[in-house]
Amino acid sequence: MQKIYKPISRRHFVAGALGSGAAVAAPAILTGAQAAGELKMATFYALSGPGSLFGPTQTAVTKLAVDEINAGGGIGGRKVTVIPSDGGAPPAEAAKAAIRLMLRDKVDIVVGSHDSAVREAIVAALKGRVPYVYTPLYEGGECNPNVFVTADTPQQQVQPSITWLAKTLGAKSYYLIGNDYVWPRKTNEQAKKYIAAAGGKVVGEEYVPLGAPNKFEDAVTRIKAKKPDLVVITLVGGDNINFNRTFAGFGLDKSIKRISYLLEEQTLAGIGDKSSNGLYSAMSYFENEKSEANAKFKAAYRKAAGAKAPPLAMIGVDTYGGVNCAKALIEKAGGTDAAKLMAAASNLNYRTPTGTGVMTNRHVVKDMYLAECKGTSFDIVETFKAVAHGQTCS
Amino acid sequence: MDPILTTNILNVVYEVSTLAVVVLGLAVVFGLLGVMNLAHGEFVMIGAYCAFFVQTQNLPFLAAVPVALLVCIVLGLAVERILVRPLYARPFDTLLATWGLSMLLREGVEAVYGRGFKSVAVPLTDSIDVLGADYPSYRLLLAAVSIALVAGLVWWFVRSATGRRIRAVVNNPELAGSVGIPVTALARNTFVFGCCLAALSGVLLAPLMPVQPMLGLDFILKSFFVLVVGGLGSLVGLISGSGVIGGVESIVSAFFDRTYGYTTVLIIAILFLWLRPNGLFPRT
Numbered sequence: 001m002q003k004i005y006k007p008i009s010r011r012h013f014v015a016g017a018l019g020s021g022a023a024v025a026a027p028a029i030l031t032g033a034q035a036a037g038e039l040k041m042a043t044f045y046a047l048s049g050p051g052s053l054f055g056p057t058q059t060a061v062t063k064l065a066v067d068e069i070n071a072g073g074g075i076g077g078r079k080v081t082v083i084p085s086d087g088g089a090p091p092a093e094a095a096k097a098a099i100r101l102m103l104r105d106k107v108d109i110v111v112g113s114h115d116s117a118v119r120e121a122i123v124a125a126l127k128g129r130v131p132y133v134y135t136p137l138y139e140g141g142e143c144n145p146n147v148f149v150t151a152d153t154p155q156q157q158v159q160p161s162i163t164w165l166a167k168t169l170g171a172k173s174y175y176l177i178g179n180d181y182v183w184p185r186k187t188n189e190q191a192k193k194y195i196a197a198a199g200g201k202v203v204g205e206e207y208v209p210l211g212a213p214n215k216f217e218d219a220v221t222r223i224k225a226k227k228p229d230l231v232v233i234t235l236v237g238g239d240n241i242n243f244n245r246t247f248a249g250f251g252l253d254k255s256i257k258r259i260s261y262l263l264e265e266q267t268l269a270g271i272g273d274k275s276s277n278g279l280y281s282a283m284s285y286f287e288n289e290k291s292e293a294n295a296k297f298k299a300a301y302r303k304a305a306g307a308k309a310p311p312l313a314m315i316g317v318d319t320y321g322g323v324n325c326a327k328a329l330i331e332k333a334g335g336t337d338a339a340k341l342m343a344a345a346s347n348l349n350y351r352t353p354t355g356t357g358v359m360t361n362r363h364v365v366k367d368m369y370l371a372e373c374k375g376t377s378f379d380i381v382e383t384f385k386a387v388a389h390g391q392t393c394s
Numbered sequence: 395m396d397p398i399l400t401t402n403i404l405n406v407v408y409e410v411s412t413l414a415v416v417v418l419g420l421a422v423v424f425g426l427l428g429v430m431n432l433a434h435g436e437f438v439m440i441g442a443y444c445a446f447f448v449q450t451q452n453l454p455f456l457a458a459v460p461v462a463l464l465v466c467i468v469l470g471l472a473v474e475r476i477l478v479r480p481l482y483a484r485p486f487d488t489l490l491a492t493w494g495l496s497m498l499l500r501e502g503v504e505a506v507y508g509r510g511f512k513s514v515a516v517p518l519t520d521s522i523d524v525l526g527a528d529y530p531s532y533r534l535l536l537a538a539v540s541i542a543l544v545a546g547l548v549w550w551f552v553r554s555a556t557g558r559r560i561r562a563v564v565n566n567p568e569l570a571g572s573v574g575i576p577v578t579a580l581a582r583n584t585f586v587f588g589c590c591l592a593a594l595s596g597v598l599l600a601p602l603m604p605v606q607p608m609l610g611l612d613f614i615l616k617s618f619f620v621l622v623v624g625g626l627g628s629l630v631g632l633i634s635g636s637g638v639i640g641g642v643e644s645i646v647s648a649f650f651d652r653t654y655g656y657t658t659v660l661i662i663a664i665l666f667l668w669l670r671p672n673g674l675f676p677r678t
Contacts, residue, residue: 053509053606180653208652213612217405218647218655225398241511241604249530249602251521270511270604274519311510 039078041066041326042085042101044112044122045319049088050211050237051114053266057316058113059084060305065323067304075327076334083107087114091121098125108336111135111322113315116182123147131329131341135322136315137262137283139186140363143393146338148329148345149363150321152284154190155390157261161282161370162191162232164382166198169257171229173203177219177243178234180207187234187261203228214239216246224252233260241270248275264313268376276373284366286378287312289354297353321352325359363389397527402648404529404537409644411540412599414636417617418544419591421632424621426564426584429478430489433496434617435610437466437589441596442605443503446512455517458600462593470589474582482581496610504607512605536598543594548629560584619663625673634674638662 045058066080074080083105085097094114101107102125110132112122119134119142126132128146137152165171174195178184184207192202203226208214220243223231235243240260247253253275260267263281271279287298297320302309310316328350333340348359357364368387371378420434444462445455477495481488518532551557562570563577571577603609616639624635639659647655666673 050608053511056509206651209656212652212656213616214652215409215644215647217408218402218644218652221398221401221405221648224401238511238604238606238609241513245513245516245602245604249516249519249533251528251530266510270513270606272513272515274515 037078038081039075039109039330040083040105040107041080041323042083042098042105042107042110043319044085044087044094044097044110044114044118046088046114047084047086051088051315053237054113054313054315055088056310057313058319060310061301061312061317062111062319062323064301064304065320068300069323069327075330080327087112087118089118091117094118095121095125098122102126102130109133109326109330111319111326113319113322128338131326131336131338133322133326133329135318137318139183140389140391141186143362143391146341147362148325148341148359149391150318150325150357150359151363152366152368153363153389153391154187154261156284156366156368156387157282158187158190159194159390160368160382160384160387161259161280162194163198164370164384165230165257165259165280166195166200169229171198171200171257173201173226173228174230174232175203175223175226175228176205176232176234177223178207179210179236179239181210183236184234188232191232200229208235208239210236210239214242216243217250219243220246220250220252223247223256224250228256231256231258233258234262235260236262237267238270240267244271244279245275248277253277253279262315263373264315265311265378266313266315268373268378269311271373271376273375276375279373280370280381281373281378282368282370283314284368285314285317285353286369286371286380288371288378289369289380291354293355294353317353321350321357321364324351325357325364358386361389361391361393363391363393365389395525397525400525400527401529402645404524404527404534405648406641406644408533408537410637410640411537411544412595413616413620413640414544414633415540415595415598416592416613417620417632417636418547419588419595420617421621421624421626421629422547422591423585423588425626425628425632426560427478427482427581428485429482429585430485430492431478431585431588432489432492432614433473433499433610434492434588434592435612435614436496436499437469437592437610438596438599438613439503439605439607439610440465440469440499441593442514442600442603442609443507443512443596444593445514445597445600446507446605449514455515455601458597459594462597463590466589466593467586470586471582473589474585478585479578479582500607500610507607509607514600514605516601532601536602539598540595543591544629544633548633551629556580616659619659621673622663623666623673625675628675631673631675638674 043062046052046055066082070079110130113135116138123144131146133148135150140153142149176188195202257278259280265287328348329341329344330336332348333344345359345362349356357366365386368384369380370382371380423429423431441462444465445458448458448461477491481491516532520531521528522531522534559575562575563580567577620635620639623638624631643655643659646658
């Protein structure tokens with residue numbers, strides 16, 4: 001068998017040591033050249049695992065954002081190159097990839113759209129040495145230094161929508177059902193707060209394991225017995241589809257309204273037009289949003305990604321704002337120095353698919369939409385302007 | 395009777411019978427051929443995609459049945475000839491080969507239809523009043539069809555000449571061959587039959603689940619639990635295993651919630667592997 005590894009000889013070792021000595025010394029010499037060089041942006045998108053349904057949209061939307069930025073002269077005069085990594089990998093793998101990207105590839109910034117376990121691993125690996133922009137909707141509370149969150153928070157999703165539904169539908173009793181992990185539980189914490197504030201009552205709350213082949217006949221039967229006015233759903237992906245189909249299958253859609261907090265175009269396609277009657281969703285993006293900015297965004301996307309482009313849905317489209325937030329941050333801070341970026345993040349304006357996001361406390365004040373499902377598309381019934389994110393990062 | 399209690403009872407019947415029909419094909423192939431087909435879930439998945447395909451062609455739902463059978467007969471024949479036949483009596487190799495096949499099938503379907511969720515419309519959307527409880531008619535029909543399928547198969551296996559030949563082959567392949575039973579053809583047909591049963595259950599269940607390339611994985615684990623409890627290689631074992639696993643899970647879930655349901659099933663499976671590794675009805 002052929003030997004794959006050669007033992008390192010002393011001469012090679014000395015040469016290597018000299019080489020790395022030169023590399024350490026290099027930045028002092030190259031500063032001028034690097035400023036005009038490329039800007040390396042690492043992305044962590046779901047290329048594998050259950051979230052990989054969103055990967056194609058994340059990648060295509062990021063490509064559009066980066067192409068637009070490069071066509072306009074790049075970020076601070078530097079062309080952007082994207083180095084993709086798998087955000088659907090187990091957290092330990094993602095952390096290793098983050099360290100590799102930081103030390104070997106020397107990336108300037110990281111943009112990620114993935115779950116919170118992976119986010120925590122990446123934050124721990126980067127230790128604030130590389131700026132990190134986190135984009136998908138999440139449970140809130142991420143305040144680590146040099147981390148910038150463009151995600152929807154539970155406060156933004158829940159407060160306006162519950163208040164509106166309680167008033168408009170006259171909902172008094174609520175049933176909460178979600179997957180058993182941090183995002184549904186934190187979101188329901190907020191929900192319970194605003195349900196109480198609106199004078200409503202929670203008549204049931206249950207969680208099913210994440211990633212198990214769940215069935216919902218039993219849950220739907222419990223809901224049928226409790227007869228709530230509104231079911232608050234924090235199930236994700238296949239469970240969200242399965243629950244809503246079972247719910248409508250048992251005929252409960254005729255008398256009980258539902259709101260799901262992770263319901264975008266792809267999940268709604270799975271739920272189907274027969275099961276979406278009386279179902280609402282609240283997020284910061286729907287493809288059907290009618291603003292001029294969104295029309296332009298959609299046209300640019302169709303032109304760039306072609307007829308077979310992956311669908312425009314919230315998880316995926318979030319990366320457009322993320323990449324543009326990275327641009328705005330670096331340009332306002334005049335580089336990627338952590339202290340300067342942190343200062344620049346206060347009242348930072350950046351481009352989103354539907355207009356402009358405003359960053360405060362390293363989260364984003366944004367417009368939120370409440371949409372009612374009509375068949376397999378969303379009909380926006382209310383727009384809530386500049387909703388506070390409820391986060392207190394310094 | 396209290397309508398909620400009735401609904402809960404119907405839920406249990408529905409869960410047990412649909413579980414039995416999914417495991418049926420797996421049990422037939424394993425019990426009779428000793429082939430643990432890890433791609434069984436993917437045949438269910440292909441059946442579900444056939445239902446979706448038929449819907450995109452604007453054909454009636456039932457047209458999916460012949461389509462799925464045709465696809466799985468062709469696929470099953472090829473798989474049996476290329477993968478399974480050279481590996482008979484090598485159970486571990488078969489396990490690996492069919493695991494590889496399952497990945498290939500998942501990726502293949504993904505290449506055609508993508509990863510997104512597909513939805514198959516429920517053919518019967520109304521509900522039927524059962525003792526004061528409104529229950530979705532498609533679920534009732536599905537439970538009835540599942541029970542009929544399992545019962546029909548048991549009857550056929552016990553009474554028909556082919557059933558007798560299969561039992562002879564299982565008992566002693568050499569002796570069966572020497573009295574003129576076509577062992578190879580019988581084994582091939584049994585394997586293909588198992589694949590067809592999987593595809594058929596996929597078609598029937600498609601309207602009630604999110605159709606996506608990974609859905610087969612959801613079935614394979616619970617199918618194994620059923621075989622662990624029921625015992626390998628007997629139809630009585632299959633039925634009792636489905637009854638225990640499906641029944642316990644849905645009853646516990648109805649009283650508490652799904653998490654308790656899963657925990658109880660896991661505990662039962664562990665107890666069986668530990669104290670009664672051959673299951674309730676081992677092959678004698």
